[in-house]
Amino acid sequence: MINLYIFYHIENWKGLTCCDIGYECQKIDHWYSECMKVSNDIIRDNEESDDDNDAIEINTNEVSIENKDSDDESINPSVLWVIGDSTLCEFEEIYNNYYYKKYGYGTQLYHYFDKNIIVKNLAISGTSSKSFILEQSYHELIKNMKAGDYLTFGFGHNDEKREEERYTNPNGDYKTMGSFANSIYENYIKIAMERNVSIILTTPIVRRTDKSTWSSDKLHITKTKDGYEGGDYPQAIRDLGKTLNIPVIDMTVKTKELYDTFGYNNTLYLHAWKINDSSSVDNTHLNLWGSKYVAYLFTRDIKQASIDGLSEYVIDAPIPTKEENFIKNPTYNVTLIN
Structure with missing residues (x-):
């Protein structure tokens, strides 16, 4: 060689x-x-x-x-736990054969936080602050919620239902048994405080009005009927926050202001439609555009609230546009409509 x-x-x-x-x-x-x-x-x-x-x-x-x-590994992200009802939850496809699908705004919050915050949305459709504790999601929350995390929730839409399993009384403070404030305090706030979890109280979003005026029920102010006492559910949240010195994101006021700015004819496009006809609009549930818009408003208030360890991680983002987000459900099946 x-x-x-x-x-x-x-x-x-x-x-x-x-x-x-x-x-x-x-x-x-x-x-x-x-x-x-x-x-x-x-x-x-x-x-x-x-x-x-x-x-x-x-x-x-x-x-x-x-x-x-x-x-990335040096970052130890905090968890923002989100619980509540259908206005925040993710819907199963079997219940979401809408032309413009239903989206809870909790599903869109992740768009507006950087990698320091992980959003875990456990909201369930149909639940009240009282009935949610019977769900598996509640047990998941209690098992995994830890010091340094954050907890927010949107209840109210179903607490006002005149049904024993869901109704809570809007009157009375957090020490009053059976009250909305007591349910929220005993089932969530008290436990979160014991674990050094930071709480952000949230009032319920409005129900859409189809006229230029607002009826009280669209704003979650109910009347006494059928043996169930009525009252102001958002105000109960505001009072609770003031009493316990907990920040309150007033989504009732925020969404009413948004809807007044849009005008009732245009708020149609923020909500889910069952079929391709505006007459089928669902006045309670948001569509993709509506949920992104409400999540955007929520996180702007989080940023302004100066909540240590959370507010600074809200990212600057443009307002979500109708052109990009008011889109037909690609899996919509007209033959499944009842």
Whole structure:
């Protein structure tokens, strides 16, 4: 076997740049290296060491990847737990064969926080602050909620239902048994406080009005009827926040202001439609555009509230547009409409 020479003179050398099998490259000086024959024992040793080096190289690559993502791994994100009713929840497809689908605004909050916040939405359609505690989502919350996390919730739409399993009385403070405030305090706030979880109280979003005026029920101010006492559910939340010194995001006021700005003819486009006809509008449930818009408003107020460890992670974002978000449900099936 003829020895091969590797010259390092970059400007002139155009020849071979590696040694043949059985030869090992040894540098002579800065001008060239010489391929020297090696013994079979050395070859075997090198093969064994190569096997080890293969494993080392794999591990090195893994370390390299870890180092590459070290900035992300150094972040210990906090969890924002979101609970509530259908105005926040994610809907199962089987119950969402709408031309413009239903979306709870809790499903869109993640768009407006950076990677320091993880949004975990456990809201369930049809629940009140009273009935939610019977759901698996409540047990998941209680099991996993920990110090440094945040908790927000949107109840009210179903607490006002005249049904024993869901109704809570809008009157009375957090010490009054059976009251809306007491249900929220005992089932959520008290437990969160014990775990050093930060709480953000939220009033319910309005129900859409189809005229230029607002009836009290659209604003969650109910009348006494059928043995169930009426009252002002959003105000109960506001009073609770004031009493316990907990920040309140007043989504009742925020959404009413938004709807007044749009005008009732245009708020149609914020809500779900069962079929491709505005007469089928669902005045309670938002569509994709509506849910993104409400989530946007919610997070703007979070930012302004200066909640340590949360507000600073709200990202600057444009207002969601109708053009991009008022879109037909791609899986809509007209034959399934009742």
